[in-house]
Amino acid sequence: MSLLELEGVHTYYGESHILQGVNLHVEEGEVVALIGRNGVGKTTTLRTILQLTPPREGTVRYAGEDVTGLPTHEVATRGIGWVPEERRMFGYLSVEENLRVAVGPEGDFDVLRDEMFDLFPDLERFREKEARNLSGGQQQMLAIARGIVGGNDLLLVDEPSEGLAPLIVDQVVEALRDVSADTTMVLVEQNFPLAMDLADRFYLLDHGTVVESGSTEGVTADDEQIRRYLSA
Ligand SMILES: Nc1ncnc2c1ncn2[C@@H]1O[C@H](COP(=O)(O)OP(=O)(O)OP(=O)(O)O)[C@@H](O)[C@H]1O
Numbered sequence: 001m002s003l004l005e006l007e008g009v010h011t012y013y014g015e016s017h018i019l020q021g022v023n024l025h026v027e028e029g030e031v032v033a034l035i036g037r038n039g040v041g042k043t044t045t046l047r048t049i050l051q052l053t054p055p056r057e058g059t060v061r062y063a064g065e066d067v068t069g070l071p072t073h074e075v076a077t078r079g080i081g082w083v084p085e086e087r088r089m090f091g092y093l094s095v096e097e098n099l100r101v102a103v104g105p106e107g108d109f110d111v112l113r114d115e116m117f118d119l120f121p122d123l124e125r126f127r128e129k130e131a132r133n134l135s136g137g138q139q140q141m142l143a144i145a146r147g148i149v150g151g152n153d154l155l156l157v158d159e160p161s162e163g164l165a166p167l168i169v170d171q172v173v174e175a176l177r178d179v180s181a182d183t184t185m186v187l188v189e190q191n192f193p194l195a196m197d198l199a200d201r202f203y204l205l206d207h208g209t210v211v212e213s214g215s216t217e218g219v220t221a222d223d224e225q226i227r228r229y230l231s232a
Contacts, residue, residue, distance in 0.1 A: 091132030137168030
């Protein structure tokens, strides 16, 4: 049984038909990258998994159960965490308070906070700082840490490298690699080499459908299919 399975998923924003029959599966322990040009439906796929934008047709199954149409908070409570592109956090709360809010009812805050401080030393340095005053990279680290301390089995990570300086991207990648050792992940990432480096498998989307998928092993931006669908 797959941890996550999308079958024949069609998602709309109003009359706009965005996902046009997406099929994909994620096995426990995997990192799966969703790649494709801007606007092909990668973020919409994550929103559909969480039922933030429920599909009009098709099924989303998590841990063997049909979660299609359930309220988002119920889907999330089943163990799916979200690290959104906009890194939503409580700007006027400190780093530590942001972590505290994200810890689930069964989590031990002190233990989880210290784990995050080990993983992201900057968060410990700035533990008292309000989140809105962190740099972009630090905010991304806090967003990832918030996703982790929720005690989720599956983490949906949207564009973690966006807007970050290369050196900071390296730190975020290393942190995600650490996280992936014990968390299954779906990663939306525009940076193709980074996506191939972190993920075990990929799905290439175009116009709301999967046009290519497989192991990331040895896949380069020179592959004809990839070039065709990634170049503008
Ligand atoms: N709330 C919305 N209402 C209407 N259309 C939307 C909404 N959000 C996204 N779209 C449109 O849906 C399409 C898919 O968007 P989506 O964000 O899933 O793309 P993406 O592949 O994640 O690309 P990007 O990297 O630009 O986020 C785009 O054409 C976008 O303009």
